[in-house]
Amino acid sequence: MRQLLGILMLIACVTKAQVAAPQLHCLEVINSSGDVKLNWLAPADPNNQFAGYDIYFSATKGGNYSPVATGIGPIGTTSFVHSTTITTVQSGFYYMVTRYGLNGSVSSISSDTLRTIFLNIITSASDALRLTFNHVHNPPLASSSTTFLIRQEYPPGVWKDLVTTPLEFYNDTFNICNSINAKINYVVSITDKAGCTSVSNIQGGVYHDLHVPYMPTMDSISVLPNGNTIIAWRVPIDKDVVQYEIQKKQGGTNVPIDHVPGRLSTSYLLGNTAAVDGTVGLYVKAIDSCNGGSVVDYEPLTMHLNVKYNKCSFQTELRWNHYRWIVNNGKPTEELLEYRIYYSVDSGATFKRLDATKDSSYLHSGVDPGKNIMYFIRVANKRQTMTASSNRRNFYSGEVAAPKFLYIRTASVIKKNVIQVQIYIDAEQASRGIELERSQDGLEYQNIAFMPFSGTPYYSFDDEKVETGKRFYYYRCLVRDSCGNIRQTSNVARTVLLTVKEDKENIFAKHLSWTQYLGFNGNVKEYSIYRIVQDINSFELVGRTDSATTTFSDNIEFAAPLGARIEYMVEAFEGYGNIFLIEEKSYSNSEPVYMEGRIFVPNAFAPNGHNKRWKPVTHFVDKREYGVTVFNRWGETVFSAGNDVDEWNGDGCPSGVYIYLITYKNSRGEYQEVKGDVTLIR
DSSP: OHHHHHHHHHHHHHHHTOOOOOEEEEEEEOSTTOOEEEEEEOOOOTTOOEEEEEEEEESSTTSOOEEEEEEEOSTTOOEEEEOOSGGGTSOOEEEEEEEESGGGOEEOOOOOOEEOOOOEEEOOSSSOEEEEOOOSSSSOOTTBOSSEEEEEEOSTTOEEEEEEESSSEEEEOOOOSOOSSOOEEEEEEEEBTTSOEEEOOOEEEOOOOOOOOOOOOEEEEEEOTTSOEEEEEOOOSOSOOOEEEEEEEETTEEEEEEEEESTTOOEEEEOSOHHHHSOOBOEEEEEOTTOOBOOOOOOOBOOOEEEEEETTTTEEEEEEOOOOOOEETTEESSOEEEEEEEEEETTOSSOEEEEEESSSEEEEESOOTTSEEEEEEEEEETTSOOEEEOOOEEEEOOOOOOOSOEEEEEEEEEETTEEEEEEEEOTTSOOSEEEEEEESSSSSOEEEEEEEOOSOSEEEEEEOSOOTTTOOOEEEEEEEOTTSOEEEEOOOEEOOOEEEEEOSSOTTEEEEEEOOOBOOTTOEEEEEEEEEETTSSSOEEEEEEETTOOEEEEEOGGGTTTOSEEEEEEEEEEOSOOTTOOOOEEEOOOEEEEOOOEEEOOSEEOTTSSOOOBOOEEESOOGGGOEEEEEOTTSOEEEEESSSSOOBOOTTOOSEEEEEEEEEEOTTSOEEEEEEEEEEOO
16 A cells, blocks of 8 residues: 555646657758758746657658757757758658657657748749748648748849748749859748748759740720820739730731839820720730730720700710720620710810710700810729729800791780781891790690791781780790700780779779780880770870879760760880880770760740751761661651751641651660650741
């Protein structure tokens, strides 16, 4: 029992006193022979049990590892150089253990197995050098940097940092045109937070630049507002590009016209305006330091816009060539999203986006006439990463010649339900003719006539489809040019509507009111009021008012014996100041007043006495239809007259009672009879 307890105590003491393996961090190939320097961090040894470090090596990760060094000490030692040549042709694999205890009889567990970085170079007759290498551990040690540093030696003895990369390969396009005796070497390294660096073998050789740059990938070719052409491309992957040669096809041959220095250059401006008159095609060729040039088999073309303006329909027809996308393996590298049409009026700095289409033509309707118009097209790819613009086209959207003025001189009632419209037009410019429109409210108009252009400045139309006694009417004119487009609209003229009202207190008083005339360029100067009784004479002027007064009252007592029908009319006079030097007038409707006829008949007379004559007295009776006849008791006519002037004197007739018959027409045109008797006294 005591023996077992002692064994357990011994095991516990040994376990408690164990020493860990060193932390192997870096493997550095230190010379062209392939010797490898190992760098590690020493473990802790609190009980001073350390006996030495052992280093194991194998040419393959899963191969047989053999010790290359044992008993390395003291414990603070952190590096060792292993003499070998294998790392010049492949990677070598290492791990370490710590020996401790009595006479180093106990070994620690193994450290991480690290692999030397092996740099290999793959050459190609037509491509760049491809450098491949590896991490010292997979996965990378947590303490390792995330990027490798690649260095290059050229010319001999001159090393330079070439690139840092997180990848385990790199394609180097070198620019050495002829290196017969000049070797190019490369080495790869990666740092570690432990303060050491893992370094690969040095690999190199004598190389010649047989690779020509790849053809630059075109981005766009576009026309600037001033007509110059700009072509843009992307920076190629080739590092050895010193300039770009710009070529243009002339006579079927590509001819260099300019050079753009610098690999990072991505555009060229052609300083002429050839793109205004047609498409411009350019080639871009990448040139390396050995004067090797890329293939040139793609010619970017500008979009060329042409426009055709129709001044009759106010439409512009736009046409352009489709944009040429780069083709790779027979397929375009981009797809069309749309062509965007832009439009500017009167040379405005701001263009309005008019529309978009996938076609190479567009019809723009409703173009503003009489303006400076400009268009251009912009193409966009489906990914919306690129746009290019066409040339700009500008023109004046002229119109066919048209009359400069159109004027309604007057709209006047010339007879019942007939309004005459007189028009004045600029006859120096031919047109298709004049459209006349009428409205009852001044808002909605309807076409009532078309008067073809005849070369004269004066036109007249009698509108017979109106009710002049019920309402006033608005008139306006429109002229159509030789294309049929409406180009001028006249002033609006409104007729005068006259109404007459009775006076309930005085049958002889008549109150007139009328609407104002509208349309005179010189405005209304005054209104004249005319009256006619029974159509016996022409209209008689009975009063005037100023332009603001549209009412008038008239007393017609004097006209009682003259007839039953009285008419009024108002005349509007134009004032001074008409720009066409015209002074016109407009007549209202003729408004009749019908008076009820009255006849006063004496019932007796004495030829030898005081009342020697017999005659009926008439008021507001139509004298043209008037007649009176007197009969004796046997029905014989003893007196007859066709007017109300002649008198019966009773000659040849004895005293007695006689019968009279009076016929006349009242104000409404109805025939009336008045019968009665009259006594003749002698």
